[in-house]
Amino acid sequence: MKEKRKIVLTEGQQSLVFTRRSVFLGAAQAGVGVILASRLGWLSVAQNERYSLMSESNRVNLQLIPPRRGWIVDRFGRSIAMNRTDFRVDLIPDRILDADHAVTALGDLLGLEDDARARILEDLEKAAGYQPVPVAERLTYEQYAAISVQLADIPGISPARGYSRFYPDGAAVGHLVGYVGPASSKDYEKSRDPLLVTPGFKVGKDGIEKMLDLDMRGKPGAKRTEVTARGKLVRELTTRPDTPGNQVKLTIDAGLQAYAARRLGTQSGSCVVIDCHNGDILAMASMPCYDPNSFSDGISHDEWNMLSEDERVPLMNKSLQGLYPPGSTFKPMTALALLSAGVDPEETVFCNGGYQLGNRRFGCLGRHGAMNLHRAIAKSCNTYFYAMGRRASIERIAEAARKMGLGADHPLPVPSQRYGTVPDPEWKKRRFKQEWSVSDTLNTSIGQGYLLVSPLQLALMSARIASGRALAPHLQAHPPQQAPFIEGIPQEHFALVRSGMDEVVNGAGTAGRSRLPLADVRMGGKTGTAQVRRIAGGARGGYNVPWKYRDHGLFVCFAPVENPRYAAAVVIEHGMSGSGAAAPVASDTLLYLFDPAKAMEKLNAFEKQWGGDIGTRMATEATRYKAAKRAAADPEAAAEQAAAAAANTSGASANTTSNTAHGTAHNAQDPE
Numbered sequence: 001m002k003e004k005r006k007i008v009l010t011e012g013q014q015s016l017v018f019t020r021r022s023v024f025l026g027a028a029q030a031g032v033g034v035i036l037a038s039r040l041g042w043l044s045v046a047q048n049e050r051y052s053l054m055s056e057s058n059r060v061n062l063q064l065i066p067p068r069r070g071w072i073v074d075r076f077g078r079s080i081a082m083n084r085t086d087f088r089v090d091l092i093p094d095r096i097l098d099a100d101h102a103v104t105a106l107g108d109l110l111g112l113e114d115d116a117r118a119r120i121l122e123d124l125e126k127a128a129g130y131q132p133v134p135v136a137e138r139l140t141y142e143q144y145a146a147i148s149v150q151l152a153d154i155p156g157i158s159p160a161r162g163y164s165r166f167y168p169d170g171a172a173v174g175h176l177v178g179y180v181g182p183a184s185s186k187d188y189e190k191s192r193d194p195l196l197v198t199p200g201f202k203v204g205k206d207g208i209e210k211m212l213d214l215d216m217r218g219k220p221g222a223k224r225t226e227v228t229a230r231g232k233l234v235r236e237l238t239t240r241p242d243t244p245g246n247q248v249k250l251t252i253d254a255g256l257q258a259y260a261a262r263r264l265g266t267q268s269g270s271c272v273v274i275d276c277h278n279g280d281i282l283a284m285a286s287m288p289c290y291d292p293n294s295f296s297d298g299i300s301h302d303e304w305n306m307l308s309e310d311e312r313v314p315l316m317n318k319s320l321q322g323l324y325p326p327g328s329t330f331k332p333m334t335a336l337a338l339l340s341a342g343v344d345p346e347e348t349v350f351c352n353g354g355y356q357l358g359n360r361r362f363g364c365l366g367r368h369g370a371m372n373l374h375r376a377i378a379k380s381c382n383t384y385f386y387a388m389g390r391r392a393s394i395e396r397i398a399e400a401a402r403k404m405g406l407g408a409d410h411p412l413p414v415p416s417q418r419y420g421t422v423p424d425p426e427w428k429k430r431r432f433k434q435e436w437s438v439s440d441t442l443n444t445s446i447g448q449g450y451l452l453v454s455p456l457q458l459a460l461m462s463a464r465i466a467s468g469r470a471l472a473p474h475l476q477a478h479p480p481q482q483a484p485f486i487e488g489i490p491q492e493h494f495a496l497v498r499s500g501m502d503e504v505v506n507g508a509g510t511a512g513r514s515r516l517p518l519a520d521v522r523m524g525g526k527t528g529t530a531q532v533r534r535i536a537g538g539a540r541g542g543y544n545v546p547w548k549y550r551d552h553g554l555f556v557c558f559a560p561v562e563n564p565r566y567a568a569a570v571v572i573e574h575g576m577s578g579s580g581a582a583a584p585v586a587s588d589t590l591l592y593l594f595d596p597a598k599a600m601e602k603l604n605a606f607e608k609q610w611g612g613d614i615g616t617r618m619a620t621e622a623t624r625y626k627a628a629k630r631a632a633a634d635p636e637a638a639a640e641q642a643a644a645a646a647a648n649t650s651g652a653s654a655n656t657t658s659n660t661a662h663g664t665a666h667n668a669q670d671p672e
Contacts, residue, residue, distance in 0.1 A: 062223075062224055063222065063223045063225070064194060064195060064198045064201075064220045064221070064222055065162075065220055065221035065222060065239075065240075065242050066163075066195070066198050066200045066201035066202075066220060067201075067217060067218030067219055067220050067242040067243060067244060067245060068083050068218060068242060068244040069083055069163070069165060069180070069202070069216050069217065069218065069244075070215065070216035070217075070218065070245030070246045070247045070248060071083070071248070072177055072208060072216075072247075072248045072250065073247060073248070073249050074249075074250055074252045074254035074257070075250065075251055075252065075253055075280070075282075075477060076253070076254070078254045079168060080168070080169065080173055080176075080177055080250065080252065080254055080257075081165060081166070081167050081173075081209065081292075082166050082167075082168070083163040083165060083166065084163065084164060084166045085162075085163060086137055086138045086139070086161075086162070086163070086164045087137075087138070087139040087140070087141065087143070087144035087159065087160070087161050088134070088135075088136065088138075088139060088160055088161075088162060088164065088199075088200055089106065089110075089135045089136055089139065089144075089147050089157060089158065089159045089160070090132040090134055090135055090157075090158045090160070090199040090200070091106075091120070091124065091132065091133045091135055091157060091158070092132055092133075092156050092157075092158055093124055093127050093133065093156070095155050095156040096124070096155060097155050099121060099124050100121070101154070102155075102156055103117050103120050103121055103124075105150065105154050106120075106136075106147070106154070106157065109143065109146050109147060109150070110135070110139070110143055110147075112135075112136065115301050115302050116136075118301065119298065119301055120133060120135055127185065132158065132182065132197060132198075132199040132200075133182075134182060134297075134298045135157075136297075137164050137297050137298075138164060138297070144159055144161070158199045160199055160200050162200040163200075164296070164297075165179075165180045165202065165292075165293075165296045167179075167291075167292045167293050169254065169257070169258045170292070170293060170615055171261070171287075171288070171289040171291045171292075171614050171615070172257060172258045172261035172262065172285065172289070172614060173254075173257060173258075173261075173292070174207075174291060174292045175207065175284075175285075175289050175316075175317035175318075175319065175320075176207060176208065176252065176257065176284055176285075177207045177208045177209055177292065178204060178205060178206030178207020178208060178209040178210050178292065178415075179204075179205055179206055179207070179209060179290075179292035180202040180203060180204055180209050180296050181202055181203070181205045181295065181296060182202055182203075183197070183201070183202075183203045187203065195220050198220065201220075202296065204216070205295070207414065207415065208248065208250070208413055208414070208475070210415055211413040211414060211415060212248050212413055215245065215246045215248065216245040216246060216248060217245050218242060218244045218245035218246075219242060219243035220242055221239065221240045221241045221242035221243075222239070222240045223238075223239045223240075224237040224238050224239070225237060248476070249476070249477040250475055250476060250477065251275075251280035251282065251475055251476065251477055251478075252281065252282060252283065252284070252475070253282045255592075255596070256273060256282050256283045256589070256592055256593065257282075257283045257284070257285060259283075259589065259592045259599065259600075259603065260273065260283045260285040260585075260589045261285035261286075261287055261289070261614065262603055262607065262613060262614055263585050263589055263603055263606070264285060264585060265287075265606060265607075265610050266610050267287070267572050267573070267575060267585075268287065268288060268313075268318075268573040268574070269286075269287065269318060269455075269570065269571050269572040269573050269575065269582070269585075270284075270286045270287075270318040270319040270455040270569075270570070270571050271283060271284075271285045271319075271455075271568065271569075271570045271586070272284050272319050272455050272456050272458070272459035272568065272569050273459065273566060273567070273568045273589060273593075274459045274460060274462075274463040274567050275463075275565070276466045276558065276564045276565055277467070277482075277565065278471070278474070278480055278481065278482070278483070279460075279463065279471035279473050279483060280474050281459075281475050282566070282593075283589070284319045284456065284475075285319070286316075286317050286318040286319045286320075286322075286455075287314075287318075288310065288312050288314040289314050290307055290314055290315060291615070291618065302625065302626055302629070303622060305625075306621065306622060306625045311547070311548060312573070317414075318455065319454065319455045319456050320412075320414055320416070320417035320418065320454060320456055321416065321417060321418050321454070322418075322571065322573075323420050323421075323452040323453065323454055324452065324454075324552050324554065324571055325448050325449075325451055325452060325453075325531065325552070326406075326447040326451060326453050326458060326530065326554060327446070327447040327448065327528030327529050327530035327531075327552070327578065328380045328447055328526065328527060328528040328529065328554075328578070328672050329447060329526050329527070329528035329554045329555065329569075329578070330401070330444075330446070330447030331377060331380065331385055331446065331447065332377065332461075332465055332497045332500070332501065332526055332556075333397065333400045333404055333406070333461070334385050334388070334389050334397055334400075334445045334446075335373055335376075335377060335385075335496070335497050335500065336400040336404075336493055336494075336497060337389070337392045337396040337397040337399070337400040338373065338388045338389070338391075338392050339373075339496065339497075340396055340488070340489065340493070341391065341393070341396050343373075343388055345372060345374065345496055346372050346373075347372065347373075348371055348372050349371050349376075349384045349387045349388065350369065350371075350383075351364055351367060351369060351370075351381050351383035351384060352383070353367045353383070354382075354383060355386035355387060355442065357386075357438060357442065362382065362386050362439075362442055363382070364381060364382040364383045365379075365380060365381070365382060365672065366379075368381045368384075371383070371384040373496065373500065374499060374500045374503060375500075375503075376500070377497065377500025377501060378500055378504050378508060379508075379509065379510065380504075380509075380510050380526075380527065380672050382446050385445045385446050386442045386445060386446070388445075389441060389445025390441055390442060390445070392445075393441070394424055394425065394440070394441045394444060395425075397444060397445060398422050398424040398444075400489070401422045401451075402422055403464075403486055403487075403488065403489065404460070404461040404465065405457055405461055405464060405471075405473075406420065406422050406457050406461060407419055407420050407421060407422035407453070407457070408457070410456070410457075410460070412473065412475050413476060414475075417454065417456070418454060419454075420451075420452040420453045420454055420457060421450055421451060421452045422451065423440070423450035424436070427450075428440065428450070447528060448531060455569050455571045456473065456569075458554070458556050458571070459473075459556070459568055459569035460473055461556065461569075462557060462558055462569055463558070463567035464486060465494060465498065465501075466498065466524075466558035466564035466567045467483075467564060467567075468485055468489075468494040469482070469484065469485055469486060470484055470485070470486050470487075498524055498558075498564075501524035501525055501526050501557075501558075502524040502561045504524065504525050504526055505523050505525050505557070505583075506522050506524075510527045510578075510672045511525055511526075511555065511578075511579050511583040513579070514555075514579070514586070514587040515587070516559065516590065516591055516594070517591065518591070518594055518595060521559055521594050522559065522560060523557050523559040523560075523561065523587065523590055524557060524558055524561045524564075525555055525556060525557030525558070525586065526555070526556050526557070527554070527555055527577070527578035527579045527582070527583055527672035528553075528554035528555065528556075528582075528672060529551045529552070529554070529576070529577050529578050529672045530551060530552040530554060531551050532548075532549055532550065532551055532552060532574065533549055547574050549574075550574035550575075550576055551575075551577070552571060552572065552573055552575060553571070553572040553575030553576055553577050553578045553579075553581035553582040554569070554571050554572075554578045554582050555569070555570045555578045555579075555582035555585075555586045556568070556586075557569075557583075557586050557587075557590065559594075566590055566593055568589060568590060569586075570582040570583070570586040570589070572585070577672055578672045588602055588603065
């Protein structure tokens with residue numbers, strides 16, 4: 001075998017290897033040094049501002065201050081929606097360690113009911129981590145202080161002092177102005193505006209609050225505080241005040257609005273009042289209604305369920321979204337169509353109790369004898385309008401209705417409104433694929449059939465009849481301007497119709513008991529009873545019919561007759577008759593404009609019979625609803641509840657009997 005050769009490195013070779021390794025390691029160390037130096041230079045020079053800000057943010061806490069929302073005021077500057085100073089507490093979901101513990105602790109401190117605690121837990125489950133969940137507002141200082149000392153023990157709570165929205169007239173303005181509430185997570189995702197998730201900040205959710213939200217928001221302020229690494233407050237540095245939102249001035253008369261809502265009483269309906277000079281909406285009440293203060297504070301499950309289950313639908317704005325057959329309140333429209341068709345107002349039609357069309361008889365409200373235009377409006381004679389409406393044609397009737405504002409879209413700062421239906425042959429063919437019939441014309445001529453209108457449209461119709469001008473309804477204050485006369489309808493025709501409506505109230509008409517109790521002011525009007533569904537004639541006027549099947553009561557009016565200034569429309573759902581249910585409300589509402597003291601005296605007397613004002617009655621209803629729920633879960637409590645209800649019912653029955661007798665007597669004289 002060959003012997004392996006041994007490699008022996010010389011001293012020179014070893015020196016060369018060592019030198020190469022030294023150079024390599026030195027170069028590597030130098031490279032690392034250059035990189036570190038470059039990075040250090042980058043951080044200390046190029047990124048100096050960034051890290052200075054980050055360091056400052058660790059030392060300084062910047063907190064947005066929600067801006068004060070702009071007020072909503074009426075035409076005289078009286079507040080309809082305002083802000084007031086209060087203490088509040090919210091929960092921030094992403095800071096909470098134990099939601100049940102936090103809610104229980106806060107509930108015990110504030111004395112929250114079980115329903116309120118359940119609502120908070122439910123909101124926490126739905127809320128995003130950055131979205132504050134309101135717990136309670138309008139706390140006392142003692143409650144605020146008690147919560148503040150618990151900050152370390154209950155992570156996630158956020159007590160604050162700020163402003164809350166307040167509606168002095170409560171439910172009387174709920175449908176009109178809407179309400180505010182915390183922004184939803186969807187709202188935040190759209191704009192990523194940090195103001196939307198600032199505790200205490202709220203946005204418009206309905207009504208004018210929603211439509212004019214951006215105008216009323218304002219600009220937030222900010223507060224800088226120095227804190228430790230653990231977030232403990234060291235001192236306050238600077239505070240930049242917020243910029244309040246813009247004030248919104250409405251055409252509404254707040255006093256009249258509250259009166260109209262209260263005067264509707266326990267009935268379900270709407271009252272709208274319009275200025276005949278410029279189209280300003282002075283009142284637009286819809287009752288029953290929710291209290292916007294409850295919605296803004298965070299409505300409870302019980303209150304929401306009570307509102308949702310109410311057959312009177314208090315969540316719907318009946319003034320704008322309620323659609324009703326106008327009944328005989330439409331007859332002035334038919335009268336204008338007759339005059340436009342050349343019908344002589346003195347020509348008579350003999351009423352023997354109805355109108356015969358083929359083998360079908362269209363009934364009247366009575367046997368009126370010979371009727372001309374004036375007496376037909378005053379007595380609300382169906383037979384006259386059947387015969388003359390057929391002669392005038394549906395096209396003329398529909399044209400007159402549209403000129404008076406029915407079936408039209410009136411631009412207002414509201415989330416939604418329904419425009420109703422003014423039918424004609426083209427509409428029926430498009431809607432039902434059917435031809436128009438003579439019976440359709442007869443039904444439309446007396447305000448029935450396919451015809452549907454809203455209370456706002458009825459009030460506008462009355463205002464245009466009273467003024468003869470093409471008034472446009474307004475809700476926001478605007479520079480005064482005079483509307484032009486309505487084209488195609490001579491002012492003499494309006495005068496003839498107004499004369500008949502004067503006779504309705506101040507002569508031998510259907511609303512004689514609702515004339516104004518003033519010597520120098522007369523009100524003109526027109527009653528109407530709108531059939532809800534076809535019921536046997538003998539049952540339609542009785543209280544044995546379920547409430548939801550009873551006829552609606554309607555009334556349109558204006559005053560003073562000689563120089564109309566105000567026009568109004570009242571709709572009482574299932575009120576049985578316009579003369580018995582709607583006309584008294586309209587009469588008292590207009591009386592408020594001419595003699596507030598006398599109107600308030602009448603209202604106070606009514607509210608004593610009804611069980612108090614709106615807020616008192618709503619509180620009573622809420623108590624009864626909660627008691628009924630508890631009684632349903634506890635049979636023994638149910639028996640006690642039934643006994644109490646029986647006692648209350650006996651008293652209510654006496655009142656109902658008295659009211660029913662009054663209504664029956666009234667209807668006997670005034671069928672509509």
